[in-house]
Amino acid sequence: MKIAVIGLLTLGALTVSACKENKEQTANTTMQHDMNGMKDGETMEGMSMNENMTVVEAKKSSANLDNLTSNYMQLTSALADDNAGEAASSGKDMVQSLAKIDQTSFSTEQKKEYADIVAEIKEHAEHIAENAGNIEHQREHLDLLSADFYDLVKDFGASKPVYKVFCPMYNDSKGAFWLSSSKDVKNPYYGKGMLTCGEVQEEIK
Ligand SMILES: [Cu+2]
Numbered sequence: 001m002k003i004a005v006i007g008l009l010t011l012g013a014l015t016v017s018a019c020k021e022n023k024e025q026t027a028n029t030t031m032q033h034d035m036n037g038m039k040d041g042e043t044m045e046g047m048s049m050n051e052n053m054t055v056v057e058a059k060k061s062s063a064n065l066d067n068l069t070s071n072y073m074q075l076t077s078a079l080a081d082d083n084a085g086e087a088a089s090s091g092k093d094m095v096q097s098l099a100k101i102d103q104t105s106f107s108t109e110q111k112k113e114y115a116d117i118v119a120e121i122k123e124h125a126e127h128i129a130e131n132a133g134n135i136e137h138q139r140e141h142l143d144l145l146s147a148d149f150y151d152l153v154k155d156f157g158a159s160k161p162v163y164k165v166f167c168p169m170y171n172d173s174k175g176a177f178w179l180s181s182s183k184d185v186k187n188p189y190y191g192k193g194m195l196t197c198g199e200v201q202e203e204i205k
Contacts, residue, residue: 055203065156067097072149076178079142079188080195084135091128098122113155120148139189143176150179153204164202
C-alpha cells in the first residue's frame with residue numbers, strides 16, 4: 001500500500017515535470033503601503049489571530065480579476081470534493097476569464113507582473129481542463145497554479161481576504177499550499193482521503 005502510494009507520487013512527479021514549463025518566479029515582493037488598508041467591517045471578521053499566521057497586505061487594484069479568483073476557488077473546492085469533471089470545467093472557465101481581463105487600469109508595473117504570470121496560469125488551467133479523467137494530474141497542476149495565484153493576489157489584491165493554506169504531506173512530503181477564501185481547511189490535494197490536513201499560514205488582504 002505504502003509502496004503503491006510512493007510509486008504513484010513518483011510517477012506523478014515525472015509526469016508533471018514533463019509538462020511544466022520552466023518556472024521563474026520573479027521575487028517581486030515589494031509592497032506598496034499606499035492604501036488606507038482595510039474596509040470597515042470585513043477586516044477582522046472571524047479572525048482569531050492564529051499562532052503562526054501572518055497577515056500580508058497586498059496591492060489593491062483590480063476587481064477585474066475577481067472572476068478569475070473565483071474560478072480558482074471553484075477549482076479547489078471541486079478537487080476537495082474529488083470531482084475531476086467539475087475541476088475541469090473550472091479550468092475551462094478560468095481560460096475564458098483570462099481572455100476577458102481588461103488591463104487598461106493596470107499600472108505599468110502591474111502590466112509587467114501580469115504578463116509574467118498570465119501565460120503560466122493559462123497553461124495550468126488548460127491542462128486541468130483537459131484532464132477530467134486524471135484528478136491526480138489536475139492536482140499537480142494546482143500546486144503550480146497556486147504559486148502563480150499567490151503572486152497574482154499579492155500584486156493585485158483581492159476584494160475579500162485570501163488565506164494561504166499549507167499541506168505538509170503533498171508532493172512526497174515536500175508540501176504544497178493552496179489559496180482559500182475561508183480559514184476552513186478543505187484539502188484539494190487529497191480530497192476526502194485527508195480533507196482537513198492543512199494549516200492556515202497567511203492572510204492576504
Ligand atoms: Cu499537464
